[in-house]
Amino acid sequence: MTSIDSLLHENRTFPPSPEFAAQAIAQPEIYEAAAADRLGFWAEQARALHWHTPFTQTLDWSDAPFAKWFADGRLNVAYNCLDRHVEAGHGDRVAIHWEGEPGDQRTITYAELTAEVKRAANAIAALGVGQGDRVAIYLPMIPEAVVAMLAVARLGAIHSVVFGGFSSESLRARIDDAEAKLVITADGGWRKGRVVTLKDTVDAAIEADITDGKPSTIEHVLVVKRAENDIAWIEGRDLWWHDALAAAPAEHEAEAFEAENPLFILYTSGTTGRPKGILHTSGGFLTQTAYTHQNVFDLHPETDVFWCTADVGWVTGHSYMVYGPLANGATQVMYEGTPDTPHPGRWWELIEKYKVTILYTAPTAIRSFMKAGREVPDRFDLSSIRLLGSVGEPINPEAWIWYRDVIGGGKVPVVDTWWQTETGAIMVSPLPGITAAKPGSAQVPLPGISIDVLDDDGKPVGPGKGGLLVITEPWPSMLRGIWGDPERYVDTYWSKFGDKYFAGDGAHYDEDGDLWLLGRVDDVMNVSGHRLSTAEIESALVSHPIVAESAVVGAADETTGQAVVAFVILRVEHAEDHTTEEAAVLLRGHVSEAIGAIARPRNIFIVTELPKTRSGKIMRRLLRDVAEGRAVGDTTTLADTTVMEAIADRLSGGVRSED
Ligand code: WTA
Numbered sequence: 001m002t003s004i005d006s007l008l009h010e011n012r013t014f015p016p017s018p019e020f021a022a023q024a025i026a027q028p029e030i031y032e033a034a035a036a037d038r039l040g041f042w043a044e045q046a047r048a049l050h051w052h053t054p055f056t057q058t059l060d061w062s063d064a065p066f067a068k069w070f071a072d073g074r075l076n077v078a079y080n081c082l083d084r085h086v087e088a089g090h091g092d093r094v095a096i097h098w099e100g101e102p103g104d105q106r107t108i109t110y111a112e113l114t115a116e117v118k119r120a121a122n123a124i125a126a127l128g129v130g131q132g133d134r135v136a137i138y139l140p141m142i143p144e145a146v147v148a149m150l151a152v153a154r155l156g157a158i159h160s161v162v163f164g165g166f167s168s169e170s171l172r173a174r175i176d177d178a179e180a181k182l183v184i185t186a187d188g189g190w191r192k193g194r195v196v197t198l199k200d201t202v203d204a205a206i207e208a209d210i211t212d213g214k215p216s217t218i219e220h221v222l223v224v225k226r227a228e229n230d231i232a233w234i235e236g237r238d239l240w241w242h243d244a245l246a247a248a249p250a251e252h253e254a255e256a257f258e259a260e261n262p263l264f265i266l267y268t269s270g271t272t273g274r275p276k277g278i279l280h281t282s283g284g285f286l287t288q289t290a291y292t293h294q295n296v297f298d299l300h301p302e303t304d305v306f307w308c309t310a311d312v313g314w315v316t317g318h319s320y321m322v323y324g325p326l327a328n329g330a331t332q333v334m335y336e337g338t339p340d341t342p343h344p345g346r347w348w349e350l351i352e353k354y355k356v357t358i359l360y361t362a363p364t365a366i367r368s369f370m371k372a373g374r375e376v377p378d379r380f381d382l383s384s385i386r387l388l389g390s391v392g393e394p395i396n397p398e399a400w401i402w403y404r405d406v407i408g409g410g411k412v413p414v415v416d417t418w419w420q421t422e423t424g425a426i427m428v429s430p431l432p433g434i435t436a437a438k439p440g441s442a443q444v445p446l447p448g449i450s451i452d453v454l455d456d457d458g459k460p461v462g463p464g465k466g467g468l469l470v471i472t473e474p475w476p477s478m479l480r481g482i483w484g485d486p487e488r489y490v491d492t493y494w495s496k497f498g499d500k501y502f503a504g505d506g507a508h509y510d511e512d513g514d515l516w517l518l519g520r521v522d523d524v525m526n527v528s529g530h531r532l533s534t535a536e537i538e539s540a541l542v543s544h545p546i547v548a549e550s551a552v553v554g555a556a557d558e559t560t561g562q563a564v565v566a567f568v569i570l571r572v573e574h575a576e577d578h579t580t581e582e583a584a585v586l587l588r589g590h591v592s593e594a595i596g597a598i599a600r601p602r603n604i605f606i607v608t609e610l611p612k613t614r615s616g617k618i619m620r621r622l623l624r625d626v627a628e629g630r631a632v633g634d635t636t637t638l639a640d641t642t643v644m645e646a647i648a649d650r651l652s653g654g655v656r657s658e659d
Helices: 002-009 018-023 029-036 038-046 077-081 083-090 110-126 143-154 168-178 198-206 241-247 283-296 315-327 346-354 363-372 397-407 486-494 534-542 580-594 620-627 643-653
Strands: 094-099 105-109 134-138 158-161 182-186 189-191 194-196 220-224 238-240 262-268 276-281 305-308 331-335 358-361 387-391 414-417 451-454 467-471 501-509 515-520 524-527 530-533 547-557 561-570 603-607
Touching (some): 077 083, 077 143, 077 315, 083 110, 094 110, 094 143, 105 110, 110 143, 110 241, 134 143, 134 168, 143 262, 143 315, 158 168, 168 198, 168 580, 182 198, 198 220, 220 241, 238 241, 262 315, 283 315, 305 315, 305 346, 315 331, 331 346, 387 397, 397 414, 451 501, 486 501, 515 524, 524 547, 530 534, 534 580, 547 620, 561 580, 561 620, 603 643, 620 643
Parallel strands (some): 094 331, 134 182, 158 262, 182 220, 220 238, 305 358, 387 414, 524 561
Antiparallel strands (some): 094 105, 189 194, 262 276, 451 467, 467 501, 501 515, 547 561
16 A cells, blocks of 8 residues: 555656557547537537438537537437448447356347347337337346347437336336336346346336326336246236347338437436436437547457446446447447456456456445455456546545556556536546546546536636536537426526536646546435435435434445435334334335435434524535534534534434445
């Protein structure tokens, strides 16, 4: 560790090696080209795609903040990710090296993936899905997840992928909001050596009684056979994926859709209890995911093996496992399970086996590997790695250096990439052959992207001072809105600074002009790189009959970045029924059922009062102090200044479990 300490204290940067810089796709001129003619630069990136009808307009911002990019052009997203590579003679290139958690494997070429997507598109169309219809996808990390997304896209329909860890209630809320008519799922998937019974969750989600008798909009359930677990079956409604595909014609011609045809909805947590359906469209999204994937990861499709470890249920899986890499004709690794199943070296084993050259993962994973010790990765040959990427949360410099040293052999570029579900693609990141990397900083906006850091009044803060990150110009892969709620879109992102996009993140520039991200400034937590809203968890807690009131905060956590910590007041009539420990266990399970295991609080503290201002607003700052074990800050604005002492007194009642 001494070497890491001294590196950090030297505040060192890591320029790319001359060999890397020489072969890099992005060369320094790219910054000048983008700065000289921003829209021309984006148009050029877009022209790298295949357009059935070329566009003549680049950006239409006349109805700001509702953007249109490449609006008069027409394309098919799936054709761009599949057919065109086959037509260019790359049909035999491997698209996906897939590995199931139990160790089963599949190798899928571009020709095979194209054929599978064509059949799937026909099968899905036969169920009445056409342009603009919504299809929910609730699948494990199996190739069919990619096939399903591309098949839906091929039809001009809209997918809404729901992370397989979400509960039936969360799934139902997303199905209802999007009014999906089809859900594609699997009997089960493998996770930590066990079968996760996805079809059961779908069945429960569709049942009418989950929403007081209101029937769901789902007409059919298409089921991939994966784990061979027993499932319930409703004749007529449920269909096996393999039967449907076998019955479907093999040929499917990709129809062209307008560039602004919606591609997908992806739900993410906001500051209220209701998740937001972030809407992305076709041409701009594909342009920026392909461009960033190529330049940030320096992708050489003939030789690289790319592995993005994100689940397809999150935006990183959409942009950097499906659309960006496949648009670029990349060869990828896809893995179903958890990093430590059946042994703690599983990821490193896969890297050695498939000779992965580019790895893209999250700081939480890196920190948990650090904790387990370098002996685990040291047992494997990781010499194929030539680039490392990080996403999802700020990466602390220690983890950055460990990542580069232990996984990257002390010599490869590390790119820390900042972006959001809403931005669709990477916005701030070093370029690996150009930028001298600085551990802990996401550094610079990509060519074509304009970022600033403002104070509350909208004035640029300048170096050294903290402020709010904004995006000052529209970008191709920007969200086009919130599904069904244009007002919330304007309110959330555009009301604070008018013509600038408010990201909800704190940031500052250092003296070199490099950006440092400081975490969320709103009531959104970031747990293991996943966004969770305090309000959503609070409402899950108060939906339990024993809870009177609750307050949730994100507290710093060594491994997961932040952890969910809940303060709960029990109803008087139930206060005696359970020990505080029992109540905490009960409520953790309840949150898990209501939202999903990722939302389960790390700690639940049973308290008798919550700190509130005179206007009744909960002072989360004080609860965060308690949750992080700090001396409690200024309490003078509390309605009752003794509350915090009472809470501190009861803290021994907190329960922490590690599952
Ligand atoms: C955070 C994930 C610091 C940030 C792609 C953002 C980061 C939220 C970074 C978006 C990073 C993501 N450094 N913070 N490199 N990347 N974040 O929508 O708070 O799941 O607003 O998208 O994650 O999370 P989301």
